[in-house]
Amino acid sequence: MSQLRALHFVVAGRVQGVGFRPFVYRLAQRFDLHGWVQNQLGQVEIHVEGSLRNLAGFATALIDEAPPLSQPDLRAQMQTDLAGMTGFTIRPSVGNVPADIHVPPDYFTCDECLSELFEPYDRRYRYPFINCTQCGPRYTLINALPYDRAATSMREFNLCPACRAEYENPLDRRFHAEPVACPQCGPQLLFQNDRLRLSGESALVAAVAALRAGQIVAVKGVGGYHLLCDAKSDVVVARLRARKVRPHKPLAVMFPDLMSAQQAVEMTDTEAEFLSSPLRPILLLQQKTNNGLATEVAPGLVEVGIMLPYSPLHHVLLADFDAPLVVTSANICGEPVLTDNTEAETRLAGVADVFLHHDRKIVRPADDPVFRMSAGVPRPLRLGRGCAPLELNLPFTLETPVLAVGGHTKNTIALAWDRRVVISPHIGDLGSLRSMVVFEQVIADLQKLYNVTASRVVCDAHSSYASSRWARASGLKVSSVFHHHAHASALVGEYQELHDWLVFTWDGVGYGEDGAMWGGEALLGKPGSWERVASMRPFHLPGGDVAGREPWRAAAAMSWEIGMDSPALPTDGDLVHTAWQRRINTQQTSAVGRLFDAAAALTGLVTHASYEGQGPMWLEAASTGNACAVIDLPLSLDEHGIWRSDWAPLVKMLLDTTLSVSQRADLFHTSLAHALLAQVRAVQEKHAVRCIGLAGGVFQNHRLTEMVVNLLTAAGLQVKLARQVPVNDGGISFGQIIEMGSRHD
Amino acid sequence: MTDAYITLAHGNGGRYMRELIERVFARHLGNPLLDVNVDAARLPWDAGELMFTTDGFTVQPLEFPGGDIGSLAVHGTVNDLAVSGATPRYLSLNAFIEEGLPLAQLDRIIASLARAAKAAGVVVVAGDTKVVRRGEGGGLYLATAGIGVRTPGVTLGMQTIQAGDVILVSGPVGDHGIAVMLAREQFGLKGELASDSACVLPLTQALLGLPGLRFMRDPTRGGLATVACEISHATGLQVNLQQSAIPVRDPVSAVCEMLGYDPYYLACEGRVVAVVAESDAAVALDAWRKLPDGKDAAQIGYLQPGRVEVVLHTPLGGTRILDELEDDPLPRIC
Numbered sequence A: 001m002s003q004l005r006a007l008h009f010v011v012a013g014r015v016q017g018v019g020f021r022p023f024v025y026r027l028a029q030r031f032d033l034h035g036w037v038q039n040q041l042g043q044v045e046i047h048v049e050g051s052l053r054n055l056a057g058f059a060t061a062l063i064d065e066a067p068p069l070s071q072p073d074l075r076a077q078m079q080t081d082l083a084g085m086t087g088f089t090i091r092p093s094v095g096n097v098p099a100d101i102h103v104p105p106d107y108f109t110c111d112e113c114l115s116e117l118f119e120p121y122d123r124r125y126r127y128p129f130i131n132c133t134q135c136g137p138r139y140t141l142i143n144a145l146p147y148d149r150a151a152t153s154m155r156e157f158n159l160c161p162a163c164r165a166e167y168e169n170p171l172d173r174r175f176h177a178e179p180v181a182c183p184q185c186g187p188q189l190l191f192q193n194d195r196l197r198l199s200g201e202s203a204l205v206a207a208v209a210a211l212r213a214g215q216i217v218a219v220k221g222v223g224g225y226h227l228l229c230d231a232k233s234d235v236v237v238a239r240l241r242a243r244k245v246r247p248h249k250p251l252a253v254m255f256p257d258l259m260s261a262q263q264a265v266e267m268t269d270t271e272a273e274f275l276s277s278p279l280r281p282i283l284l285l286q287q288k289t290n291n292g293l294a295t296e297v298a299p300g301l302v303e304v305g306i307m308l309p310y311s312p313l314h315h316v317l318l319a320d321f322d323a324p325l326v327v328t329s330a331n332i333c334g335e336p337v338l339t340d341n342t343e344a345e346t347r348l349a350g351v352a353d354v355f356l357h358h359d360r361k362i363v364r365p366a367d368d369p370v371f372r373m374s375a376g377v378p379r380p381l382r383l384g385r386g387c388a389p390l391e392l393n394l395p396f397t398l399e400t401p402v403l404a405v406g407g408h409t410k411n412t413i414a415l416a417w418d419r420r421v422v423i424s425p426h427i428g429d430l431g432s433l434r435s436m437v438v439f440e441q442v443i444a445d446l447q448k449l450y451n452v453t454a455s456r457v458v459c460d461a462h463s464s465y466a467s468s469r470w471a472r473a474s475g476l477k478v479s480s481v482f483h484h485h486a487h488a489s490a491l492v493g494e495y496q497e498l499h500d501w502l503v504f505t506w507d508g509v510g511y512g513e514d515g516a517m518w519g520g521e522a523l524l525g526k527p528g529s530w531e532r533v534a535s536m537r538p539f540h541l542p543g544g545d546v547a548g549r550e551p552w553r554a555a556a557a558m559s560w561e562i563g564m565d566s567p568a569l570p571t572d573g574d575l576v577h578t579a580w581q582r583r584i585n586t587q588q589t590s591a592v593g594r595l596f597d598a599a600a601a602l603t604g605l606v607t608h609a610s611y612e613g614q615g616p617m618w619l620e621a622a623s624t625g626n627a628c629a630v631i632d633l634p635l636s637l638d639e640h641g642i643w644r645s646d647w648a649p650l651v652k653m654l655l656d657t658t659l660s661v662s663q664r665a666d667l668f669h670t671s672l673a674h675a676l677l678a679q680v681r682a683v684q685e686k687h688a689v690r691c692i693g694l695a696g697g698v699f700q701n702h703r704l705t706e707m708v709v710n711l712l713t714a715a716g717l718q719v720k721l722a723r724q725v726p727v728n729d730g731g732i733s734f735g736q737i738i739e740m741g742s743r744h745d
Numbered sequence B: 001m002t003d004a005y006i007t008l009a010h011g012n013g014g015r016y017m018r019e020l021i022e023r024v025f026a027r028h029l030g031n032p033l034l035d036v037n038v039d040a041a042r043l044p045w046d047a048g049e050l051m052f053t054t055d056g057f058t059v060q061p062l063e064f065p066g067g068d069i070g071s072l073a074v075h076g077t078v079n080d081l082a083v084s085g086a087t088p089r090y091l092s093l094n095a096f097i098e099e100g101l102p103l104a105q106l107d108r109i110i111a112s113l114a115r116a117a118k119a120a121g122v123v124v125v126a127g128d129t130k131v132v133r134r135g136e137g138g139g140l141y142l143a144t145a146g147i148g149v150r151t152p153g154v155t156l157g158m159q160t161i162q163a164g165d166v167i168l169v170s171g172p173v174g175d176h177g178i179a180v181m182l183a184r185e186q187f188g189l190k191g192e193l194a195s196d197s198a199c200v201l202p203l204t205q206a207l208l209g210l211p212g213l214r215f216m217r218d219p220t221r222g223g224l225a226t227v228a229c230e231i232s233h234a235t236g237l238q239v240n241l242q243q244s245a246i247p248v249r250d251p252v253s254a255v256c257e258m259l260g261y262d263p264y265y266l267a268c269e270g271r272v273v274a275v276v277a278e279s280d281a282a283v284a285l286d287a288w289r290k291l292p293d294g295k296d297a298a299q300i301g302y303l304q305p306g307r308v309e310v311v312l313h314t315p316l317g318g319t320r321i322l323d324e325l326e327d328d329p330l331p332r333i334c
């Protein structure tokens, strides 16, 4: 018999709410070790005694075999004195030590729960709230940390004896699975239409019947309500669009399984794997022809956002319906998704025929995360359920906690302290009552959950963003960051090298250092000290915010700027010409996003957008990516020493009707990519550039992004794109933190 | 006076000035109480409380569809008294005239001022003119001060507003702001767009007897939205406005859409925003709708405990917070 030794471990990282302690318990049993494991608010402390060989096996398995959802970070492993322990215990949590807190996001349904869900003899057969330590909701139902059932919206449900036994058994998969529930003791579904009220299994059956009958069903999911309907019926999808007054904005589609999805969209193995990963994102993929989906699902586009079932409710619904369903967030005009039963019924009256509620409260909303492949990597367009709050490390240490309130559209907020930062899920477009309520709730909640109180706030330099107004009224010390500095810093903040960047911040409009509306800027330097070295020829854009929704205005303004008559003005358009001449509600801009708008309008694709980004998206969809000629955009230095690419030659090309719309779209994308390379070359003549970054909403366009990446790579340059933080305004809050924290270095 | 234009001599206290006052101001504004030869006016007064207000006018252009700086100088001051629950009686008038202003134009403006005063039942009892050098004034600036008699028993003010009260507007909003802007920038539009400049006294008097009347305001600079913000801040209540209920004339909303302006922030010069107890809302609306300037009056919103903010409820079921006016609005959609 070998000699006994004792080891002590400290494990940090994501080890809460993911079954880590039961895992340690089982491991100790397996290696015949004695001792204890204890949760000390975020960190797990382990004491084990046994043979040297068993201790070594334990130490390896502790990290290698950790539960899939955990992300253990071994902080210490040391020899310690033998205490002569017998047996192994899970000691009660110590909750008052402020430490390394991690708020888990909402997880998909794990394979084990899934097989129980469809096992007729299981007591949770078809129970839509099945979960375990390896799966189920977290962020959307936690009221406070430490993560205990009493601090979640599950506190209203008393465990039945069977569930309690699982909950208290360290060897059970549901040991301390806080949302554990079963049909006897847990949340119930509730079906509601103008005639009927049903609960439980009959609610589920009635909802599926409604979907089969072509009705629109509002379903309360994990992070909010969705609107569901038959994705194959043109009539039904058109009805949904008419009722939501949403003529074109693409709708996401949920498929019953990977195989049915593969029949409808083009998918590589990498994409299939990502789609089926625990994140269960919405992924934009190219539609196959005649795939059966209603054309109304994504009009004007080639791609469609698809996802696989993630919650048990979705698994059961999709299994019963056995065909793709439109699953779109139930919200009003860019507001955060609805979460409350009564509010949903009030505000979706006239949209939904049927409601499928449940009685578990959603504490805070989380939309589905949206990703798009670009240059071979899935990149987030929207953070949400499954990936938010997104926890990252900072490249510096903060002395005092900082809150960043983000931009105005696609808002997220970020909270940073020490060397950590967390980014909230997508909140929505600010300026509505509900978005401001959720915005404030998330600000309060993140501070409460992470036990961090911000003493400063950082906002956009645009003083009338709702987030900036909030910051000024907060009573905290306020700093502001220029919009495109934040875009650039958000990208750099994901990487460790912080110097000698040249970041192209191509975007819609944002308030710039010179008071003009930026959006086509090349910024040289590093977070905290950006210098604008290149941009686009500026033009005057009339109409303020309306210009962002009416691409014809950018088209007209660019035509007027180069002395041409504008083609095809709408009624009263000459009024806008006068306003443009007199500079009434007309701002100077260099935004590439507006060049895309103009191109969409000049080619006749989109003159009035019904959703943000429609013009650029339709233009991208019209492009083929085929090799084509390049139109040279003359590059010259302006009076401030900034290189400016002149878009004027593009206007004439875009109006050339001897070319097809696709040819013009190809020429436009290709020429802009080459203009970017030309700017890099011009800047390099005088400055050392180590890394080229691509940031801002324009680089959601993967046609353009891939052209740029290929061009720059072929030219021997290093190119970087965001992988974790949205390249659009969802990344502004993170960029504000990076920018602000770098100013003190 | 043979010269067609104002010269510095018109302000030197000599003959030119006397002739200017006699032939323009006194001719149009003359009344038994106005004595251009004394330093102060003697005014008869009956019992009761006085209300006193003052306002300056710098509008460009001086004449615009639906009015001019003269009528505006009367309406602006008279309306401030009217919405405070007073009956306007006397005005003073200060004119700052820029060298080079055509005399004929000055004459038209002062004639218009006199007509507006007469219609509003007020007399100009004191005045002063100054001439400023060319380039130092916008042709003509006017300032008026007004005295009115307070209607006994009527206490109006934002402090009387309660949750549950409703908000009324006496007619379409935004006309003045759009008409003046288009005239100033020479958009070359004609016809339908004109200022709403008018005396609101009939409108305010129609409500003064209502026990549930809390507060009235003429939404001038900053428009309806600004008045709503002030109400919210002063009361600590949430102001809810129903977009579909707020009257905006079609040509006004068409121009606003084209220029990217929000009509709720544009000035009115002949409208009243009133806050009344819900129980009096129907009676108040009825009273207004019987008046020629109140036929489009509408109930547009209500107050409730909630956020200290103005929430516009859109026809699609969305909401938009109407913020306090910033500098010049810059686009926020990225």
Ligand SMILES: [Fe+3]
Residues within 6 Å of the ligand: A483, A487, A507, A508, A509, A510, A696, A697, A728, A729, B334
């Ligand atoms: Fe942006």
Ligand SMILES: [Mg+2]
Residues within 6 Å of the ligand: B055, B076, B077, B080, B220
């Ligand atoms: Mg006034």
Ligand SMILES: [Zn+2]
Residues within 6 Å of the ligand: A109, A110, A111, A112, A113, A114, A131, A132, A133, A134, A135, A136
């Ligand atoms: Zn599970």
Ligand SMILES: [Zn+2]
Residues within 6 Å of the ligand: A159, A160, A161, A162, A163, A164, A181, A182, A183, A184, A185, A186
């Ligand atoms: Zn149970």
